[in-house]
Amino acid sequence: MTAIILDGIVLGLQFGLLAAGLTLVYGLGGVLNLAYGQIAVLSAMAVLLTMDAGVPVFAAVGIGLVTGGLIGLIFDQTILRPIYRRQGEARVLLSLLLTLGVAFVVDGFLTWRYPFAGLSLQIGGGPIDLLGVPMRRGSIVGSVVILVVFGLLFAFFRGTTLGRAVRSVIEDEEGARLVGIDPSLMLRIILVFSGVLAAVVALTQSMIRPVTVTAGFSITVLALIVTVVGGLGSVSGAFLAGLILGVINTLATSYIGTFLSLIILLVAAAVTILIRPSGLLGVKE
Amino acid sequence: MTERFADATGTSLVGGTERHAAQSLRALVIPVLAMGAVLALVPFWLGDSRVLMTVSILGLAFACYSIGFNLIFGSTGQLFLCVGALAGIGGYGAAIFADTVGLPVIVSILLATLASSLTGGLLSWIAVRRSLGVIFTGIVTLIFALAFQNLLLGLGDLTGGESGFLIESGADSFLTSRIPAFYLMLGLVLVFMVVHGLLRRSHVGWAFRALRDDEVAAELAGVHVARYRVYAALVGAGMLGMTGGLYALTQGRVSPTTYGFAEVDVVVIVMLAFGGIGSLFGPILGAVTFTAINELLVDLGHLRLVPYGALVIVLFLWIPRGVIPTIRDRLRQRRRQRS
Numbered sequence: 372m373t374a375i376i377l378d379g380i381v382l383g384l385q386f387g388l389l390a391a392g393l394t395l396v397y398g399l400g401g402v403l404n405l406a407y408g409q410i411a412v413l414s415a416m417a418v419l420l421t422m423d424a425g426v427p428v429f430a431a432v433g434i435g436l437v438t439g440g441l442i443g444l445i446f447d448q449t450i451l452r453p454i455y456r457r458q459g460e461a462r463v464l465l466s467l468l469l470t471l472g473v474a475f476v477v478d479g480f481l482t483w484r485y486p487f488a489g490l491s492l493q494i495g496g497g498p499i500d501l502l503g504v505p506m507r508r509g510s511i512v513g514s515v516v517i518l519v520v521f522g523l524l525f526a527f528f529r530g531t532t533l534g535r536a537v538r539s540v541i542e543d544e545e546g547a548r549l550v551g552i553d554p555s556l557m558l559r560i561i562l563v564f565s566g567v568l569a570a571v572v573a574l575t576q577s578m579i580r581p582v583t584v585t586a587g588f589s590i591t592v593l594a595l596i597v598t599v600v601g602g603l604g605s606v607s608g609a610f611l612a613g614l615i616l617g618v619i620n621t622l623a624t625s626y627i628g629t630f631l632s633l634i635i636l637l638v639a640a641a642v643t644i645l646i647r648p649s650g651l652l653g654v655k656e
Numbered sequence: 657m658t659e660r661f662a663d664a665t666g667t668s669l670v671g672g673t674e675r676h677a678a679q680s681l682r683a684l685v686i687p688v689l690a691m692g693a694v695l696a697l698v699p700f701w702l703g704d705s706r707v708l709m710t711v712s713i714l715g716l717a718f719a720c721y722s723i724g725f726n727l728i729f730g731s732t733g734q735l736f737l738c739v740g741a742l743a744g745i746g747g748y749g750a751a752i753f754a755d756t757v758g759l760p761v762i763v764s765i766l767l768a769t770l771a772s773s774l775t776g777g778l779l780s781w782i783a784v785r786r787s788l789g790v791i792f793t794g795i796v797t798l799i800f801a802l803a804f805q806n807l808l809l810g811l812g813d814l815t816g817g818e819s820g821f822l823i824e825s826g827a828d829s830f831l832t833s834r835i836p837a838f839y840l841m842l843g844l845v846l847v848f849m850v851v852h853g854l855l856r857r858s859h860v861g862w863a864f865r866a867l868r869d870d871e872v873a874a875e876l877a878g879v880h881v882a883r884y885r886v887y888a889a890l891v892g893a894g895m896l897g898m899t900g901g902l903y904a905l906t907q908g909r910v911s912p913t914t915y916g917f918a919e920v921d922v923v924v925i926v927m928l929a930f931g932g933i934g935s936l937f938g939p940i941l942g943a944v945t946f947t948a949i950n951e952l953l954v955d956l957g958h959l960r961l962v963p964y965g966a967l968v969i970v971l972f973l974w975i976p977r978g979v980i981p982t983i984r985d986r987l988r989q990r991r992r993q994r995s
Contacts, residue, residue, distance in 0.1 A: 403791070453973055460790055465976060468929055471922065471969035479961025486958070508933070529754050588918060599795045630810035637803045641796055 374504040375625050376618060381510045383617020384471035385576060386518040389590065390597035390609035391524065392568030398541045398604020399561050402454055402466040404446070408590030409477040414439040414570035415582045416481065428492070437571045443566025446473075447559045451580040455555070474587060481584045492574065509578035516575050520568070524606055537561060541604055555634055587616075600643045602650025612651055616640065658739070684853040685937075691940065692846045698834045708951070709834035710907075715947030716841035717903040721920065722928045722939030724895035725847045727855070728944045730934035731864040732888040734780060735794035738801035739924050742893045743900030744915030745772040748808065748815060750901030751910050754825035756814070759824045761905065769898040776893020777886050784882040801917050820911025827908055831885070837906035844902060845940065848895055853936055864888065868934075926968055932978025941979060 386573040393407050404429050416463075418435035429610030447573060450473060454466045494512050498505035498585065539547040540557045546556060572590065573582050597616060623632035695716075702708040721739055730738050736742070749756045749768025753759045759767070779800060783793045808815045815821065830836040855861055866874035875881050904910045913919055927946050930940030949967070953960040975982045 390707060404921075427906075450969070463791060468925070468972045469969055471926075472965040472972070475961045476963025477965075477966065479958055479965060483957060483959040483962075591796070595795065596799060599792065603791075630806070633806050633812075634803050637799045641799045644788075644792060644796055645782065648788055648792055650788055 373455040373501060373502055375621050377501060377504055377506060378510075379590075379618030379621035380614060381506075381514050381579075381617070382621055383614035384514050385572070385579075385613070386593065386597045386617050387446070387476065387601075387613025388517045388520065388568065388575065389608040390601055390613055391466070391521070391590075391606050392565040393594045394598045394604055394606065394609045395568075396560050396565045397519075397598065399537065400451070400455065400558050401459070401462050401538040402451060402470075403463055403595075404470050404565070405467055405476040405591055406470040406477065406587075407565070407594055408587035408592075409474045410442050410446075410566050410569040411573040411576075411590050412481065412582065412584060413442060413477060414566075415573035415577060416485065416488065416584070418574065419488060419490045419493075427531075432492075434573060435574060436567050439500055439566040439568070439573075440563045441566070443564070444559065446566070447562040451558075451587065455558075472589070477505040478585070478587055485584055487584075489583040490573065490577045492577045494578055507579070513575035513578040516571065519569055521606075521610055536624025564620040591641050595612070596637070596640045600640050602652045605650065605652045608650055608652030612643075615651075672723055676706070681854075681857070683849065684857065687937070688846055688849045688853065689939070691793040692842060695842055695845075696839070699838055703835055706834055709838060711947065711951050713834070713838050713841050713903070713906060713945055716838070716845055718923060718947065719845045719940045719943035720841070720848055721896060721901035721924045722931070723852055723944055724843070724892040725924050726892075726933065727852055727895065727937050728776070728780075728889050728892035728927055728936075729931075730859075730889060730928065730938075731856075731865065731868065732885045733790060733868050734783060734889060735790045735922055736776070736779070736796070736889070736892075737794050738799040738804070739896055740777070740915040740917055740920030741801040741804035742772045742776055743903075743920060744804060744808070744910075744912075745775055746897030746900030746906035747910045747915060749897070750822065751823045751825075751904055754905075755821075755823055761829075761831075764825070765898065765901040765905070768854050768901045772897020772900070773890050773894030775820050776892055776896070777890040779891030780886045781882075784885050791961065798917070801921065805916065808861070814995060815947065816911075818912065820909055820914070822909045823905060831905045832908050840902065849936060849940070851891070851895075858930075860884065860887065929978055932972055932980035932982070935978065935980040936985075938978055940978045 384438040393404060396402050396404050414435045419432045419436050421431040426434070444579055450469055451466070454462055454469060457465055492509070494509040498507055500506075501511070524562050528538055529535075536547070536552045537557045537560065539550075539552060544554050547557075548556050597612050598609060601610070601612030602618065604619045616636055616639065620636045622636040627635065681740055698712055699709065702712060721743060722935045724741050724742075725736065728734050746765075746768045747770050750761075750764045753764035753767050754761050757764075779797055783796065788796065809817055812818075814901030826832070831840070856864070863874070866877065866879050867884060868883045871881055900915065904914070906913070923946065927942030929942075930945060931940070948965065950960070953963060956963075
């Protein structure tokens with residue numbers, strides 16, 4: 372039982388991190404980025420290619436993170452410009468369609484150029500004992516990285532002026548503008564963050580199983596579901612929803628079987644949305 | 657024209673609307689038939705190639721899907737991201753009723769259509785009861801679509817799992833030869849268009865427009881918003897299911913990818929957004945255009961997605977409301993300038 376819960380937590384942390392990058396951009400800009408998974412895959416490919424070129428792993432990982440951030444910046448400067456000019460549902464819909472177009476372009480190019488590529492970061496060494504359960508070293512390292520990233524995110528949002536400025540834009544864009552905060556600058560920062568988070572998703576996932584070129588779409592869909600369950604725009608909601616769904620998933624897998632576990636996960640997500648349409652920790656509109 | 661009638665007395669006003677209705681029925685059927693006549697020429701042009709005819713039949717199926725989705729999303733603003741799943745209920749339903757249960761083909765298709773329609777209605781009812789917004793309706797229906805895909809894979813004994821299964825019923829009939837199948841699907845497109853057009857012209861259409869433009873105002877004016885949403889979903893999902901069922905029989909096989917999210921929903925959204933959400937001819941324009949583009953780029957393999965995606969981006973930046981509404985507005989503007 373402990374082993375199952377621990378596995379669930381490892382998976383849940385992954386889920387939570389997936390959702391964090393998506394939920395921030397939605398909360399701040401009302402933009403639903405359907406190319407989010409593709410940013411993760413592009414970063415993974417950047418790491419893979421630099422590693423193949425003989426660059427040491429740590430430098431390659433750094434390049435992957437920078438790639439993610441850069442793509443976020445490029446998104447903000449190009450494809451999102453016309454989207455920002457719209458309001459409300461028209462904005463969500465246009466962002467959905469345009470980023471879907473970007474996702475097609477990236478997916479098409481990558482599967483054509485590198486059809487069989489996949490990144491897997493091997494963490495050497497045997498299993499580590501945790502509460503009497505031998506855990507794979509990759510899972511532990513990945514989870515620690517995710518916890519550190521979440522810690523940094525929380526520290527940023529609660530402890531720094533910049534983080535508080537970002538939060539003020541999430542709560543009330545017009546009000547933030549009145550006290551002298553530039554919402555578009557905050558958006559740019561958050562898009563870079565979101566890109567880096569997508570890169571971290573790819574890196575930590577590759578410690579447990581390979582991240583393939585075709586993974587983009589499934590990453591986006593999973594992130595979307597966790598995001599909505601957690602509450603759009605809420606990082607702590609994403610964290611909580613990720614953990615809950617992760618534990619539900621592993622419990623269902625071990626007691627009921629893999630085939631029904633995804634359905635149970637989906638039903639759990641649907642039920643949460645129906646009971647609390649604003650998500651676990653979302654703000655009521 | 658309407659202004660002149662507004663000036664007239666009450667009785668002539670009523671007479672005017674009646675005449676207007678008769679004219680608009682003709683104004684609906686004639687363009688639909690004209691378009692049907694043009695599309696009916698396709699087999700004379702491509703009829704020799706089995707491959708191209710199969711592509712054309714798929715294109716018509718997508719036109720039908722787009723009409724069904726247009727009715728649900730374009731008319732009443734419910735973002736159903738389970739077009740493929742609802743069509744799949746029709747497809748797998750028809751196949752299972754006909755082959756496994758052994759019912760006649762027509763009965764199977766009707767039963768499967770009913771199942772799909774009721775599922776759509778149920779989803780809509782849930783969304784209405786919980787007053788979910790566009791995005792949340794989208795997510796819940798997306799979750800339904802993913803669960804449906806997973807069920808198809810999991811219930812392998814019934815559905816044939818990953819590889820799907822060959823439908824034996826109707827395998828020797830006219831359904832599996834290409835040209836009759838083409839005309840069958842074309843007939844379906846025309847019937848759906850007329851149904852959609854008639855709905856738009858009836859009081860249902862007025863209610864749809866009212867609740868799409870301003871839900872609160874519509875509710876205050878006495879439009880039963882919830883009921884009309886569910887109506888639209890029942891009819892639209894029925895269309896999706898019937899198309900899925902007929903398409904499955906013309907192909908003689910069903911597989912999960914026939915009704916996948918990326919294979920159906922994404923394509924339908926792109927087609928409809930290109931043609932014009934909410935317009936009558938938009939779905940057909942979108943389906944024909946993107947089927948042709950897809951076929952022209954087929955030699956590129958996976959790389960085909962690149963120009964396809966780039967086109968999607970350019971089109972939505974340039975004409976975010978779709979081709980047909982944009983053209984209609986331009987024409988109207990020019991007419992106004994002239995008068």
